[in-house]
Amino acid sequence: MKSLFHNIHEECGIFGVYGHPEAANLVYLGLYALQHRGQEGAGICSSDGAQFHLEKSIGLVADIFTEKRIKRLPGSMAIGHNRYSTAGGGGLKNVQPLVANYALGTIAIAHNGNLINAERLKDELETDGAIFQSTSDSEVILHLIARSKEDNPHYRIAEALRSVSGAYSLLFLRESELIAVRDPMGVRPLSIGQVDGAYVIASETCAFDLIGAEYLRDVEPGEMVIINHNGLQSVRILQSIRKAFCVFEFIYFARPDSYIFNHICVNTMRKEFGRQLAKESLVDADIVIPVPDSGVPAAIGFAEHGKLHFDFGLIRNHYIGRTFIEPKQSIRHFGVKIKLNPVRDLLKDKKVIVVDDSIVRGTTSKKIVKMIREVGGAKEVHMRICSPPTVGPCFYGIDTPTRQELIASSHITEEIRKYITADTLSYLSIEGLKSIIPNPENYCTACFDNNYPIQFPEDRLEQMELVFA
Numbered sequence: 001m002k003s004l005f006h007n008i009h010e011e012c013g014i015f016g017v018y019g020h021p022e023a024a025n026l027v028y029l030g031l032y033a034l035q036h037r038g039q040e041g042a043g044i045c046s047s048d049g050a051q052f053h054l055e056k057s058i059g060l061v062a063d064i065f066t067e068k069r070i071k072r073l074p075g076s077m078a079i080g081h082n083r084y085s086t087a088g089g090g091g092l093k094n095v096q097p098l099v100a101n102y103a104l105g106t107i108a109i110a111h112n113g114n115l116i117n118a119e120r121l122k123d124e125l126e127t128d129g130a131i132f133q134s135t136s137d138s139e140v141i142l143h144l145i146a147r148s149k150e151d152n153p154h155y156r157i158a159e160a161l162r163s164v165s166g167a168y169s170l171l172f173l174r175e176s177e178l179i180a181v182r183d184p185m186g187v188r189p190l191s192i193g194q195v196d197g198a199y200v201i202a203s204e205t206c207a208f209d210l211i212g213a214e215y216l217r218d219v220e221p222g223e224m225v226i227i228n229h230n231g232l233q234s235v236r237i238l239q240s241i242r243k244a245f246c247v248f249e250f251i252y253f254a255r256p257d258s259y260i261f262n263h264i265c266v267n268t269m270r271k272e273f274g275r276q277l278a279k280e281s282l283v284d285a286d287i288v289i290p291v292p293d294s295g296v297p298a299a300i301g302f303a304e305h306g307k308l309h310f311d312f313g314l315i316r317n318h319y320i321g322r323t324f325i326e327p328k329q330s331i332r333h334f335g336v337k338i339k340l341n342p343v344r345d346l347l348k349d350k351k352v353i354v355v356d357d358s359i360v361r362g363t364t365s366k367k368i369v370k371m372i373r374e375v376g377g378a379k380e381v382h383m384r385i386c387s388p389p390t391v392g393p394c395f396y397g398i399d400t401p402t403r404q405e406l407i408a409s410s411h412i413t414e415e416i417r418k419y420i421t422a423d424t425l426s427y428l429s430i431e432g433l434k435s436i437i438p439n440p441e442n443y444c445t446a447c448f449d450n451n452y453p454i455q456f457p458e459d460r461l462e463q464m465e466l467v468f469a
């Protein structure tokens with residue numbers, strides 16, 4: 001299958017500013033706060049009202065953007081993008097923002113999400129003579145905008161987006177305005193804030209906190225927000241028949257200090273998931289420990305409900321970059337040890353409950369259980385997972401492997417327990433999960449129930465069968 005669909009996962013963070021003399025600097029800070037959403041590369045594009053300026057590289061935000069580079073980004077408006085590391089790579093050419101010249105001027109795009117009909121659109125555009133500079137699905141949107149016959153850029157964007165299907169939270173930068181759009185189901189988060197009279201737009205509100213911006217509201221599903229010298233204007237460009245907010249943002253992806261999907265605190269959700277999990281599957285134990293960092297709030301909720309002792313029995317090394325190189329003549333395989341190490345004093349001869357957010361392939365859990373038993377000296381290891389079994393791959397922007405690689409798609413819980421060698425294993429029930437989330441009908445839970453809210457185009461069904469097989 002082509003790389004566009006299978007190797008490129010647009011699981012990213014985006015940030016935009018309009019009307020601030022330090023626009024590029026604010027975007028830099030915003031991207032820094034959103035680093036968890038993508039670590040492969042980052043870019044910032046600014047406009048000084050006439051000219052566009054672009055700086056992008058592979059690597060982490062703080063390493064890429066030196067003072068010198070930020071100075072090369074003048075103007076009072078800018079957008080930025082953090083790109084998630086991918087299996088297929090793609091390198092610098094796929095790092096956003098992507099910038100294009102077209103009949104009405106220049107336009108830059110930053111995209112979080114994943115288009116499910118990009119491959120077909122790309123084929124059609126290429127047959128028609130289009131030349132693509134990247135393998136990113138986001139470039140398809142630029143081509144559609146460039147080919148539209150509308151004489152108003154907003155109409156062009158709306159027309160382009162009526163052709164695409166999938167998940168997209170988008171930022172566009174034009175010479176003198178910032179535009180934000182969210183897909184009609186609102187799969188990925190996107191919020192509007194204000195600082196020093198300037199508007200800011202971010203994937204998550206934790207980015208507002210860092211720059212002292214006030215969180216105003218979310219960009220609504222199907223809404224286009226246009227920010228220019230007239231202020232903020234809202235246009236409904238796409239009909240929102242149903243919402244499909246990504247539940248996995250709460251479980252794993254978003255930062256706990258963010259408020260997403262209409263002011264819901266991620267940390268509170270995770271703690272409640274943990275409480276619910278304890279209601280469903282409490283077991284006699286001496287200590288509850290999280291798999292840091294994603295398991296921490298849930299483990300606290302679990303321990304609180306179960307009136308059990310909570311502690312950090314696993315310590316995470318936060319300084320592992322993508323660049324860590326295992327010695328060539330490796331005496332030992334580092335595996336998960338490079339990232340996590342047990343605190344023996346807390347675990348020795350104890351009955352331990354370990355809380356993690358999810359099991360994907362099962363490899364991490366297996367190594368953690370082994371480590372807690374063998375290095376930590378635990379007597380019993382009870383694994384508690386704060387989400388239902390992951391049975392379906394995500395096609396809307398979360399980087400999950402194929403269905404065949406998801407251990408829960410072909411194994412029952414008891415088989416997984418045996419595989420990870422835990423004494424007991426329990427997942428949060430889907431009913432339990434839905435009992436915690438306000439208006440659960442507004443969420444996409446496809447990774448847990450195969451109920452995909454965005455239908456695949458006819459010509460993709462065969463491919464999907466292969467993925468689902």
Ligand code: AMP
Nearest residue numbers: 294357358359360361362363364365399
């Ligand atoms: P696995 O070893 O494949 O079962 O992976 C499970 C671990 O990966 C858990 O500790 C999760 O916190 C983490 N995880 C879950 N989803 C993702 C994702 N989309 N990207 C990176 N890590 C993830």
